[in-house]
Amino acid sequence: MRQSGPPADEERPDEALLPEDAAVDLAAERNSAGLDETIESLDRELIGLHEVKTRVREMAALLLVDRMRQRFGVSSSRPNLHMCFTGNPGTGKTTVALRMAELLHRVGYLDRGHLVSVTRDDLVGQYVGHTAPKTKEVLKRAMGGVLFIDEAYYLYRAENERDYGQEAIEILLQVMENQRDDLVVILAGYTDRMEEFFRCNPGMSSRIAHHIEFGDYELDELIAIARLMSDGEGYRLSGEAAEALRERLRGQMVQPRFANARSVRNALERARLRHASRLLECAGRCGVAELTRLEPPDFSP
Template sequence: MTTFGMRPPALEPEATRELLPHDAVVDLAGERAASGTEDVLTALDADLVGLAPVKTRIREIAALLLVDRVRARFGVATGRPNLHMCFTGGPGTGKTTVATRMAELLHRLGHVRKGHLVSVTRDDLVGQYVGHTAPKTREVLKRAMGGVLFIDEAYSLYRAENERDYGVEAIEILLQVMENQREDLVVILAGYRDRMDAFFSSNPGMGSRIAHHIAFPDYSTAELEEIGRLMLASEGYTLSREAEEAFREYIGLRREQPRFANARSVRNAIERARLRHAGRLVEGSDRVGLSELTTLLPSDFRASRVFQGGAT
């Protein structure tokens, strides 16, 4: 189980504000600026390559929560919107990263008190023995309260082949908490599209409580290259023109090989290129300048097994 960042409350609680008269006019742009959500949305656009439909949906959710807040100031009653989500997509398509940003956004808009993300898998929720599952699941829920509970490979909670599997118990408890919209918690299920579809067919209760199904497509080669460029820039590396070519070839080949994991594979490739670069410098030169220290060469990529036709 992993927990990411907790922050102090962002917006003034509704209750401390007086209701506005019915003919009042609210500065929506001002409200938006005060919420600080524009920072999160701008960062999302700048830091994440592609994912246009995902970004659109997140903007829509942000707008809904903002408008709900303003409506509440006039005393217009709005139920808490259902924001439980399902992120479907292959490995390394940005699901965990987007979930973390989403937690921050929901916090800034006052939907959750803390805005942290608790990331779990089946083993964190489901016990091995009778009586172990409920306390485990409740403990996780307790930790996630006030934030986002992200359940990776959520389809594995349900094992159709085993009638007595304890996963069902965890699902029941999750359903109760998800149903109770007063709870200060958003649940995000993540997993491959086909397996999540099968999971929802077997667990219609779960499917009906998920309001937002968001698909994370595999990245194109051009997007993967762009992601690589962003990663390299943020770590203070540049590619020689020939190295850029090698990197592009690398991505093209790696995509076709087993266990390809989109942006995660790009990150791993860069990590290994950094190792080769460092080894090359330490072995080969007594004196180095900034340019050598920051420039990756084609050999830093071409030494990879990917070029010999095998996955790394």
């Protein structure tokens, strides 16, 4: 189980209601909440995903406007922000969940804005009486933030009548309904598997307000991701190396286990190993250019 996120800010004092003839500067409020900073972080960290980023911006706008409405005494129901992220591995679901937690904290929707990332093993026990304490402990840690459940469909195993996953689901349902002011739950996984999960668990489906699809990356986007990753590690791709990587990824993209950005990262990790071995085999003098430049042999099969 992984927990991450920004430190909690100091509690804000209650804001006095504004008179009806007053006005608020939305640009200033947006800047004060740091929304642009969070969105820019998302743009820096993730290539593409334009539709996903649009949905994030829309949610941020809704929550900020709701906050301004409250300052005038205009009340409305608190929006349900439980979500489902669907798509193949390596398409940025966890990163977006982390930034979503930060954003919800900045606009005052969540008290802490941290992310707790779990799988079935963190929630479901192996014997009678084990599941409820595990699930409740995870929920306790996630309160005030976002609970991200990866491959959520593994919670439900219809073929096993003695499986305890259904107990975890029932506890989650209660908390998602009764404590949604304190917690946002994001379920994630393959699109078809999540659709089957919701068909078998209509109560869970009815509590998910936002379904966001993460599409696979195009080849050019994968190369841009590779450049972003290599820059972050202090490497650069020569033009020939980028073409070698392009051809390698072109062949991998049609394979069933291709994992988008994860596959790119794996290719770069292997390239770093080959790069280091290649330099040592040469046993010559190396400058910073040689130490930081990946070449086509580093991406050989």
